[in-house]
Amino acid sequence: MSIAQMRITDIRTTTVAVPLEAALRHANGCHWGRFIRTIVEVDTDAGITGLGEMGGGGESAETSFRGLKNYLVGHDPFALEALRFLIANPTAGLYNNRTQLLAAIEFACLDIVGQALGVPVHALLGGKLRDAVPFASYLFFRFGGDSTGCHEVRTVDQLVSMARALKASCGFTSHKLKGGVFPPRHELACYRALSEALPGDSFRYDPNAAFSIEEAIRFGRAIADLTNDYYEDPTWGLNGMRQVRAAVPIRLATNTVVVNFEQLATNLRDPAVDVVLLDTTFWGGIRPCLKAAAVCETMQTGISVHSSGELGVQLATMLHLGVVLPNLTFAADAHYHHLVDDVIAGGKLKYENGAIRVPAGPGLGVRLDRDKMETYAALYRRLGDYRYDRDPARPGWFATVPNSAWADPEAAFWFDGNSARAL
Numbered sequence: 001m002s003i004a005q006m007r008i009t010d011i012r013t014t015t016v017a018v019p020l021e022a023a024l025r026h027a028n029g030c031h032w033g034r035f036i037r038t039i040v041e042v043d044t045d046a047g048i049t050g051l052g053e054m055g056g057g058g059e060s061a062e063t064s065f066r067g068l069k070n071y072l073v074g075h076d077p078f079a080l081e082a083l084r085f086l087i088a089n090p091t092a093g094l095y096n097n098r099t100q101l102l103a104a105i106e107f108a109c110l111d112i113v114g115q116a117l118g119v120p121v122h123a124l125l126g127g128k129l130r131d132a133v134p135f136a137s138y139l140f141f142r143f144g145g146d147s148t149g150c151h152e153v154r155t156v157d158q159l160v161s162m163a164r165a166l167k168a169s170c171g172f173t174s175h176k177l178k179g180g181v182f183p184p185r186h187e188l189a190c191y192r193a194l195s196e197a198l199p200g201d202s203f204r205y206d207p208n209a210a211f212s213i214e215e216a217i218r219f220g221r222a223i224a225d226l227t228n229d230y231y232e233d234p235t236w237g238l239n240g241m242r243q244v245r246a247a248v249p250i251r252l253a254t255n256t257v258v259v260n261f262e263q264l265a266t267n268l269r270d271p272a273v274d275v276v277l278l279d280t281t282f283w284g285g286i287r288p289c290l291k292a293a294a295v296c297e298t299m300q301t302g303i304s305v306h307s308s309g310e311l312g313v314q315l316a317t318m319l320h321l322g323v324v325l326p327n328l329t330f331a332a333d334a335h336y337h338h339l340v341d342d343v344i345a346g347g348k349l350k351y352e353n354g355a356i357r358v359p360a361g362p363g364l365g366v367r368l369d370r371d372k373m374e375t376y377a378a379l380y381r382r383l384g385d386y387r388y389d390r391d392p393a394r395p396g397w398f399a400t401v402p403n404s405a406w407a408d409p410e411a412a413f414w415f416d417g418n419s420a421r422a423l
């Protein structure tokens with residue numbers, strides 16, 4: 001069969017829950033000790049199956065993908081521009097936003113095209129400029145306990161020892177602290193201690209827009225003497241970020257308020273951020289990230305690769321993107337090292353000197369391990385969804401923007417899989 005005649009015949013989805021080393025706290029709540037991801041398999045009449053992945057929010061997306069089947073069966077997986085309008089037309093999409101679904105289908109179609117042509121996805125994107133993508137450590141405050149017996153991270157010393165351990169095991173030279181959990185004075189002490197403990201490395205801090213403009217300016221000025229990659233989403237909104245940018249001598253980055261081309265254009269006309277963190281899911285696929293990166297290259301706006309929580313399929317999309325970007329001057333982000341396992345054949349991709357090599361095989365270069373898929377699908381059926389935007393240690397609390405109701409840095413908690421108890 002010629003590839004010109006290839007058609008999508010089915011879309012299959014499996015929701016998996018893959019354990020994290022520990023429950024990870026963030027400004028909006030918590031990753032409750034596991035990532036819930038929907039693995040997408042797109043079948044074709046050529047016998048080639050492409051892989052996609054979607055996650056976020058602690059919930060399955062299977063129902064949403066089921067609704068796409070009627071749109072996509074019969075579609076040519078090579079017709080990627082048409083795919084965008086077929087399911088995510090910008091005006092029709094006002095009623096039914098499918099940007100993230102489009103991303104997962106785009107991953108799978110690129111995987112199919114690459115397999116059909118016998119080339120890796122990066123070759124379809126212009127060809128790799130490097131063999132591996134450097135990553136930052138992604139340091140979270142976290143609960144103690146859980147099945148892996150990992151230690152909690154709450155105090156300055158606990159955070160510094162975690163950073164040292166990750167540097168030793170993975171080779172990171174850039175470190176990201178996910179904040180917005182504890183009072184800013186505690187997180188400032190943590191961030192400064194990291195810088196002092198790891199001289200020569202660079203740092204980035206991301207409180208997920210939890211600060212008021214005034215708090216963001218105070219914190220930014222208090223870290224301005226450190227080796228910062230950038231200051232990520234200290235406050236909410238392009239207008240808030242613009243005010244912070246004018247008052248703080250650090251580059252600002254975002255993965256929240258420049259996540260589409262309209263926002264990118266607005267930011268270029270009236271800059272609010274200096275570095276756009278490209279997320280293959282939020283932007284609707286690898287190709288839109290590449291287009292945005294080209295605009296940023298022309299305008300000399302910084303870029304990096306964002307992590308919205310990934311298993312190996314999504315990580316592969318980040319790697320194929322990362323190796324073709326000429327202007328990737330910052331280490332990418334990944335949650336990947338917090339996972340205890342993966343659903344891809346051969347197990348987790350490995351860090352070498354803080355970087356992960358792009359898979360060499362055709363398409364995305366990763367395939368599913370069926371036993372692992374069944375194991376973690378069963379774990380999902382047992383544990384179910386979780387509330388990503390709630391903190392199991394603070395019943396009744398929910399995040400506001402800006403926030404001022406911080407978690408107590410003196411309070412230790414033990415997390416057992418679905419609830420936290422004070423120690």
Ligand SMILES: [Mg+2]
Pocket residue numbers: 206208232233254255
């Ligand atoms: Mg962020």
